[in-house]
Structures are given as structure tokens and as C-alpha cells.
Amino acid sequence: MNAIWDPAAFAQGFWQGVFELLALTIIAAFGTFIFQRRQARYTLREGLIDSINQFAISLYKPRKLYQAIIDQSCDPLANIADASHREARRLETIYRALEEVVAATGQFRVVQVKLIPLYGHDPEIFAFYLAIWRYLKEVRDRMGRSETLYFHAERPDSTDAFYLLIDSFRYRIMLRPFVRRPPGLARPSEAVLAELRRRGDEVYAEFFGGSVKEPTAAGKTAGLVAGA
Numbered sequence: 001m002n003a004i005w006d007p008a009a010f011a012q013g014f015w016q017g018v019f020e021l022l023a024l025t026i027i028a029a030f031g032t033f034i035f036q037r038r039q040a041r042y043t044l045r046e047g048l049i050d051s052i053n054q055f056a057i058s059l060y061k062p063r064k065l066y067q068a069i070i071d072q073s074c075d076p077l078a079n080i081a082d083a084s085h086r087e088a089r090r091l092e093t094i095y096r097a098l099e100e101v102v103a104a105t106g107q108f109r110v111v112q113v114k115l116i117p118l119y120g121h122d123p124e125i126f127a128f129y130l131a132i133w134r135y136l137k138e139v140r141d142r143m144g145r146s147e148t149l150y151f152h153a154e155r156p157d158s159t160d161a162f163y164l165l166i167d168s169f170r171y172r173i174m175l176r177p178f179v180r181r182p183p184g185l186a187r188p189s190e191a192v193l194a195e196l197r198r199r200g201d202e203v204y205a206e207f208f209g210g211s212v213k214e215p216t217a218a219g220k221t222a223g224l225v226a227g228a
Helices: 007-071 083-119 123-144 161-175 190-208 217-227
Strands: none
Touching: 007 083, 007 161, 083 123, 123 161, 123 190, 161 190
């Protein structure tokens, strides 16, 4: 009983309790900081995926409409009797589709700004980004020359390699770990840029080189996830 009122024992127990409480507070604060930081990054990643989805949706209609007019397989202007008026409307529709593709391309450009804080200059992520960018540039050029969008041995009944590429890009974004510390605003070194371009060319060749093939195992899984 006397030990309870012993000043030395009381002081020792008091300070021991204070230090334990302080340690628990620090651990809880650190855990909360880590959780909030991770949660913020997950939120940014969801916004990034939403941006990719919106880009894919906005690009679908102008590509398909343009190709249908070029092929005359589903010509929405076929009921116009006047040939000159029909041709004028045809060109107008083509130019409108080109404008929508250009707008979608600008929308995709914003994706890069959202990629870097989450993944830095990850070669795997940016290889897919650059492959998509290269495809968009080629589509714009072909539409500007009124050429078909079936290229690299694609056919009307081929698998849409572009959307397989988009699915694989989105799938990798969901799986890749976040960078520990986002890079600054400085331009990457020429060596890093050269490696990113090289990997981008490899991914582009995988999806568009020669005949269009079925995707790899990762691409198939991406398609399943996207369709889930």
C-alpha cells in the first residue's frame, strides 16, 4: 500500500505512461499520414483512369464515323439525292470527325500531367503512353489526307488494336506501384527520353506492326478487367 504513495514510484509510473502515450500518438499520427497520402494517390489514380476512359469514349465515334464514310459501308448521307450537296456534306462530316479527333488528342495530352506525380517517368507506363500518342498522330495525318484508318494490315473484321492498346495501358496503370517521390518539373535527361521512345516504339510495333495479332496474356487480362 505504501508503494502506491511512494513519490519515486508514482513519478516513474507517471512518466512511463506519458512516454507510452506519446509513442502511441506518434505512431498513430504517422500511420494516419501514410494512409492519407496513399488514399490521395488512389484518388488521383482513379481520376487518371477516368480521364483515359473519357478519352477512349470521345475518340470512338469520330474514328468509326470517318471510316464508315470512307468505306461507304454505312453512309449516313446516302439518302441525299444531289451529288454535289452529298459530297459537301461528306467533306463536312470528315472535317468534323477530324476536329473531334484533334480535341480528343488534346484531352489525352493532359494524361501525361497526371501520370508523372504518380509514376514518375516509369518506362513501362510511358512506353504505352508514347505508343498511343504515335497512333494518334498517324490517325490525324491519315484523316487529313482522307486516307483509310485501316493500316498495318488491319481489315474491317480485324480486332481493334487501338482499344487493345488502351486496355493494356489502363491495366498497367492499375497494377504499377506508385513512385516514392515524384520527380521535379525538370525535363528528363536525353538518355531517359531515348529509352522511353525506344520502349514506346516496341509497344507500338507489338500492337500495330505487321498483321494485327491477339494481345499477350497481360493484354487479354486487361480486356477481361475492362469488360468486367
